[in-house]
Amino acid sequence: MPVGPVTDTPRSRLKVIVTRRLPEVIEARMSELFDTTLSPDDRKLSRDELVEAMRAADVLVPSVTDRIDAAMMDEAGPRLKLIANYGAGVDHLDVTAARQRGIHISNTPGVVTEDTADMVLALILAVTRRIPEGMAEMQGARWKGWSPTSHLGGRLGGRQLGILGMGRIGQAVARRANVFGMKVHYHNRHRLHSGIEADLDATWWDSLDQMLARVDIISINAPHTPATFHLLNARRLKLMKPSAVVINTSRGEVIDENALTRMLRTGEIAGAGLDVFEHGHEINPRLRALPNVVLLPHMGSATVEGRIEMGEKVIYNIRIFADGMPPPDLVLPSML
Template identity: 75%
Template sequence: MARERLSVVVTRRLPEPVETRLSELFDVTLRSEDTPLSRAQLVEAMATADVLVPTVTDVIDARLLGQAGERLKLIANFGAGVDHIDVDTARQRGILVSNTPGVLTDDTADMTMALIMAVVRRIPEGLAIMQKGDWQGWSPTALLGGRMAGRRLGILGMGSIGQAVARRAAAFGMQVHYHNRRRLRSETEAELQATYWESLDQMVARMDVISINCPSTPSTFHLMNARRLKLMKPDAVIVNTSRGEVIDEMALTRMLRAGEIAGAGLDVYEKGTNINPRLREQPNVVLLPHMGSATVEGRIETGEKVLLNIKTFEDGHRPPDQVVPGML
C-alpha cells in the first residue's frame, strides 16, 4: 500500500523547477500570487500542513506557533536566515526547523562588492546624469570617486559570506580587516590576509569601508548604533547586505545628511519596505531592493536544499540543515 504523501504548503511563488519537483514528491499547495500570506492565511496553512515552506517575509512568532495544528512537524525555511522564526517555541512544540545555508554565499558577496564599488566610484550619480540627459562631456574634476586598491575594508561578521567578501576585496587590492564573535584560525587569517580586531570600536574608527555581513540576533541589533557610527571617518562608507536591524537607520540617515559619513550602500533595511524617505534623497546612498541573493542559480539551489530537507524528514531522518536554538 502506498504511503500517504506529506502535505506541504508553500507561502510564496518559487522558481518553476522547484515548484514542479515539490509537486512530484509531495501533496503540495502552491501560491498563484507572489505576495506574502496574511497572518490569518498562515494560521490556516499551519493548521492543515505537515510541512510549511516559508520565506523571510513570513514572521512565525510564538503566538502563531501556538495556533499550529498537530500535523505540523517541520518548517522548511526557503532561505538561510531564520530570525523571522521563533525556533525555541517551535522546538518546544515538537516542530523541527530547517534552513538553506551556504547556497547564497557567492551571490551575496558579489553584491557586497558591487555596492562598495557603486558608492566609492559614484556609479549611480553618473547613471542619473546620463538618464536625465544632463551630461555635458568629460571633465577632469567631474564625479571623482576613490580608488579601490589600498582602501581598508572592515568586515563585520566573518562567516562564509564575510570570507567570500574578503577574497574578492583582496583581488581588488583592498586591505582586509575583520571583527567577529570568534577569531578565525591562524591559517585562515593567513589565507585571507585578514587582520583581526577584538575591539569593534577600534576597527570602525580606522576603516575606509565597513561591510555588514553578520546575522541578525539580539546581540547584533543596532550593533552599528549612533555612537559607533560616529567613530567612522568622515570619508568612510558603509554597506549592508545582511540584515537591516544591525544598523540604526535613523542615526545613519542623520549622519549622511550632515556629511559625517561619505556614503552608504544598502540592500536591507531596518523596517523592511518602510525606508526613511530622507535616506532616499541622498545622492551618496545606493539603495537596492533586497536583491543580494537574487540569482536564478541561487534560488534554484535554495529550493533544492528545501526539497532535500523535506525528503530526508519524510524518510524518518533528521533534516541535514536542521536549526537548533544553540546554533543561533
C-alpha cells in the same frame, strides 16, 4: 529531540504548503514529490493566512517575508512538524518556540554565499565610484561632456575594509577585496584559525570600536540576533571617519537606520550601499532621498542559480525528514 516519521501516508501525500512563488523547476519538483499547495500570486500572506496554512500543512515552506512567532505556533495545531525555510536567515522565525512545540526548522545555508559577496563588491564600487549618479545623468540626458574634475570617486586599492561577521559570506568578501587591493580587517564573535587568516590576509580586531575607527569601508555580514540588534548604533557610527562608507547586505536591524540617515545627511559618513533595511520594505523617505546612498530591493541573493539551489535544499530537507531522519540543515536555538 528524536525525529520520527511525520505521517503514516506515503511521502507523495505529505502536505507541503509554500507561501511564495519559487522558481518553476522547484515548484514542479515539489508537486511531483509531495501533495503541494503553491502560491498562485506571490502575495505575502497575512498573519491569519499563515496560521491557517500552518494548521493544514505537515510541512510549511516560508520565506523571509513570513514572520512566525510563538503565539502563531500555539495556534498551528498538531499537524505541522517541519518549517523548511526558503533561505538561510531564520530571524523571522521563533526557533526556540518551535523547538519547545516539537516543530523542526531547517534552512538553506551556504547556497548564496558567492552571490551575496558579489553584491557587496558591487555596492562598494557603486558608492565609491558614484556609478548611480553617472547613470542618472546619462539617462536624464544631462551630461554635458567630459571634465577633469567631474564625477570624481575613490580608488579601491589601498583602502581599509572592515568586515563585521567573518562567516562564509564575510570570507568570500575578503577574497574579493584582496583582488582589488584592499586591506582586510574583521571583527567576529570568534577569531578565525591562523591558517584561514593568513589565506585571507585578514587582521582580526577583538574590539569592534577600534576597528570601526580605522577602516574606510565597513561591510555588514552578521546575522540579526538579539546580540547584533543595532550593533552599529549612533555611538559606534560616530567612531567612523567622515570619509567612510557603510555597506549592508545582511540584515537591516544590525544598523540603527535613523542614526545612519542623520549622519549621511550631515556628512558625518560619506556614503552607504544598502540592500536590506531595518523596517523591511518600508524605507525611510529621508534615506531614499539622499544622493550619497545606493539602495537595492534585497537583491543580494537574487540569481537564478542561487534561487534554484535554495529550492533544491528545501526539497532535500523535506525528503530526509519525511523518511524519519533529522533534516540535514536543522536549525537549533543553540546555533543562533
